[in-house]
Amino acid sequence: MFWKEPAGLKSLNVSAKVGITLFLIIAGIGYLLGFANILLTYSPVVQKPGMSMEDIRISFYGARGTTVLEASIDGTMKEYFQSENEYQELKLWLTNGASEADFASVQPVFESSCVMCHSSESEVAGVVTESYQSVEPLLAQDTGKSISRLVALSHTHVLATLPIIFLLALVFSFTLYNEKLKAVVIGFSFLAILFDIGSWWLAKAAAGAAPLVILGGVSLAVSFGAYVVLSLIDLLFKKKKA
Template sequence: MNKHCTRFSDISTSEKILNTVFLLTITLGYIVALMNTYYSHQGRDGKRGLSIDDIAIMYHGSYNQSRLETAINGIMEPNLKFKTDKEIISKWIHKGAEETTYQTEIAPILNRDCAICHTPTINASLPDLSNYKGVKEVTHSGGAPLPSLVRVSHIHLFGIAFILYFIGRIFLLCDINIYVKRVAVVIPFIAMLLDVLSWFITKALPEFAYVVVISGTLMGLSMGMQIIISIYQMWLPVPQKLS
């Protein structure tokens, strides 16, 4: 026995309101996430704004600076109370990053300006700058360490997958071609998986940073398309069609 497919015209106004506020909240959250991506990645190449080089440095590392130097010359520079502290940190790194000097000269700077965010209990996704062992790990020129990528990627996959699922469930109520609908709900999942996979590949091949940008953009555009069409058809119904 065939059952009638549920469409937006079949749901109550209360359900439409619930779906709409959810989609609008997700849209706002995504915009904030983009802002966070911009501010956490930009400036790593020593220039203002977000560039492909910033993405490559984030995952692969810089050829001429350690991770800590890249940060204090870019995104973390505004957090330093005294700009001369950059020179103190850089000299310490190039002299071997010894623990004795760290305790007397570097720890006071980092504890004052950086540890408030770079502490595992506050933000596990950021490098730990609250002790010598954690700081020592960012005094080399490599990109994001593998354990950090694994930690961030598993959180990213679980969290984004749930969001995409609920957006897709709402989008399935749209009255559009069934084949277009099927492709549309799959694309953001593929883009998300490609995005995460490209983080690990970029760690070895910096040129793959372009794929990070392209896949992230594709996921955002496909999500936005589903949200816009869903809200439009919820409140401005189209003529009924079989799909």
């Protein structure tokens, strides 16, 4: 892609080899950390161990049969209840129609378990649980990730993955593999960025699209893996034919 006649990574100076080897290894580790982060973020959405299609569906499309509040206390916010009793009280209030008249019965629960993060000062995640008026918007149907959150996520993700994929493509373009293989790997990796992020938007629009989020993530993982492994092989073993 970048050099008309690539000379292979093995023919580089020792200093460049050290730099590129470490770059490839650390990029690989960085990717694995990103993957671990995803597992830890999405696993608690449905309170069952591990990450499932259900976790992904609810995160993006939402638990449409329920409210934002109920989905949160049955998911990632469940761990914050001071006691099982408090959780049950809040559940009971929700089952009984979450009326303003009965709010007094659950106000202490919000006070002790939620307000340390969701007060009008800290307003973590834009959520306040101090009064009925502040809780009311959470009683709307859960429609998953908001558009503004998706825009923010997509934006940071493009800006984070694009330069790394570009650098990996640059290194890979020096290797001695067949040009067709290189074109496929490089083309695939850039499209994987689009596919990965596009899959979130599809999963937000349709419940059935949740598996695409996995496929998108896997295609990016395959790209990273291919760049790191193939470039290291070229750097360590491939000699240019005389």
